[in-house]
Amino acid sequence: MSHSKVRVRFAPSPTGALxxxxxxxxxxxxLFAKKFGGDFILRIEDTDQTRFVEGAEKYIKDSLQWLGIEPVEGPDQGGPHGPYRQSERKSMYHTYAQQLLDAGLAYMAFDTPEELDALREDYEQNKKISFKYDASVRNRLNNSLHLSPVEVEALLEAKTPYVIRMMIPEDEEVFFNDLVRGHVRFDTNELDDKVILKADGMPxxxxANIVDDYHMQISHVIRGEEWLSSTAHHVLLYQMLGWEDSMPAFAHLPLLLKPKGSGKLSKRDGAKFGFPVFPMRWIEPDSQDEYQGFKENGFLPEAFLNFISLLGWNPGDDQEIMSxxxxxxxxxxxxxxxxxARFDYNKALWFNQQYIIQSSNETLLDYFKLNFPSIYDMAxxxxxxxxxELYRERIHTLIEFPESAKPFFSDDYFRDDQQIKKRYKEENDELYAGMFEKIIGTEPFLQANLKASVESYVEEKESKFGVxxxxxxLAIxxxxxxxxxxAMMxxxxKEKVSTRLxxxxxxxxxxxxxxxx
Incomplete structure (x- = not known):
């Protein structure tokens, strides 16, 4: 590999929430870029215009900013290898698609979506297998391999829509070493002739990702395992374009699984089980369905990152809390x-609690001021x-704080009437009144003094702390x-305590x- 510096990219599609x-x-x-002193790049892969969702790109960037995962190059940062939106690089992809056509490594396919759907249905009904556009069918379909040059020219002059497909070689094997999965092999006879340029001219x-990774000098491609099956096509494209020596190393990450471990975690799981699966609040533009994020659920970004870092990776020891x-x-x-890796929301809550405990009051208050001003303005x-300080070890999320500490901020707080019925004895009114008077008379009104006053009162009255x-x-x-x-008192x-008593x-x-x- 010819890369002299680690350069990685995060390349999401703006088709919905992150x-x-x-x-x-x-x-x-x-983490990988920072470990090796490399560059972390954000690239927006917006070539699928049919699935483009308004606001999704901003959501992606806002989420990364909240988490502190800041790219050194990207749509907003710029950089020497821009533009960083694929929709702005359209002419470049045409150049390489044409290069593959000229080299006989790709071809034009004029098949309509309806024709292909009919073929798929025919295969499923009669051949009992799925249709695959590959070497077994390409020479008899409506493409530039089967049609004569005159027929192709006539279709082009008539502006007939077409796609460009890469031509997968027969009877070969594709090898690559995956940094997570080790040696991976594909038989080219199992691969289809992928579309590389769509009828709308978009790649x-x-x-697109091959061309961009090459020109952006990406050294390592770290992505989800759903792309593992496509990597053979990508390796072949590097070879076809003569870029094999610049091919990045690949690493395919394991899936995040549902809490019970069966199947991929989805946004529906969050709605079903009552936990977030997005970093921040997301509102679907069409349906206006709203999904709360980890941020709105009161998670600190550092805790959230620590939690997800261990979903599929660990440092090899028992260490869990890591800056x-x-x-x-x-x-x-x-x-x-x-x-x-199975998603465990209870574990996420534990991580957040640890970070709340470790954070200073000043840090937490600053975070409230910036992200939860209504809480910050309570007092x-x-x-x-x-x-x-009294509640940091008793809450798992920051939004629990106002309700947990409500007696400190409002006289309209919850009273446990069942416990009052159980504990209050009218015949002890004189005992209670004496204790209240002792407390109100305590000076200075400090935790140690208040405790001493109550202890001496209990001893003096030969009563019990349980009474x-x-x-x-319950009174306070x-x-x-x-x-x-x-400590609460x-x-x-003294004024608030006296009123309550x-x-x-x-x-x-x-x-x-x-x-x-």
Whole structure:
């Protein structure tokens, strides 16, 4: 291989939202480039105009930006090998398609879609096999191999639509070494004559990505395993165009599987099981169906990237939490698994929780301010930071924070009436009132002092913490679960705590009355 520098590309089609599998492909390309001091390039493969979706390209770029996977060359960045949209490189593909025609390595096919559909149906009904446009049929179909030069010229003068197909040689084998799967072999008799230039003048993926990879000096093609079966055609095209010495190395990534491991993960799985499969919110332009992304579900980008990095690859040890720098150093393409990786949303939640725990309050607040301003504006930053400190180990996503910490921000918080009915004893009202008075009189109003006050009160009254503390927590927070009760009271402050304690006994009595009724 003649490449002197690692250059990889992420080349999505703007036909919809960027799926989590595409994000993983982009990440692996990025890690590989960074590990070897190479270049990560974004190329938009928009040759399929029939499937083009408005807004998809922007969505792809916005997603990569959120994740910090920034290309050094691309549609927005520019670069020495542009344009970086295939639709803007149309004339180049015609040149090479014509070169293959002139060399007798490709041919013009005038078959209509209706004719080909009829052939497929005939094969399925009578031959019980799928129709394949290859050496066994090419010399009797409506193409420049079967038709006379005069007939071809007449069709061209009549502006009859045609495609250009590559001519696969017979009785040969195509070999290449895949960095993930090892030695791969294809029998050319099993390959069809792929269309390389469509009737609308646009190239297919097969021609366009070969031409672009060659001119952009791509050293490694790292992509999903769905392209493995097409790689034989791509190897042949490199050979046909005389570029064999510049052919990149190939690595085909395993599929991302459904949570139960059967079949490829799809956006329908996310809707069915209630988890995101896109990095960011996506609204289908036609149906207006909305899909929430990992970002809107409260994931930190670093946690999301760490999670997907281990879907099909691991560093060879038990290490799981890895920063981007660590991932770059540890990444080894030969340690990518050949088998599919099962998507586990619970594991994704675990990763996000670890990153929330590790992040400083300032970092989290800055992220709230940028991405969730309504949460950031719930209180002043100093108060928010104190509350956040109490909940960082109790939430898995950032959007859980407002609801989990609702007692700190609103008097309209959840009250566990079942626990109130169970724990509140009207005959203990005097005991509760004395405890509340002790708490309100504590100075300074700090966690350690509040705890000491309650402990001394329990000892003085010869009571038990199991009698006192549940009532105190229900009065302050409404539920029995949550952070340390005394830390909560310190953060809330004496005024809010006093108001809650004074209102609690009347509320408890009203709940008890509802029970007695």
């Amino acid at each position: 799926h989590i599998g595409g994000v993983r492909t982009a990440l692996y390309n990025y 297919t993926y097969h021609l 981007m720098d660590t991932l770059i150093k540890a990444f080894d393409i030969e340690k990518i698994s050949k088998s599919g 002043d930053p100093e108060y928010m930071a104190k509350v956040l 006192i503390l549940p009532i105190l927590r 927070a409404g539920i029995l679960q949550g952070p340390d009760m005394f 310190e953060v809330m402050g 004074e209102a609690s006994i009347p509320y408890f009595k009203s709940v008890k009355m509802r029970k007695d009724e």
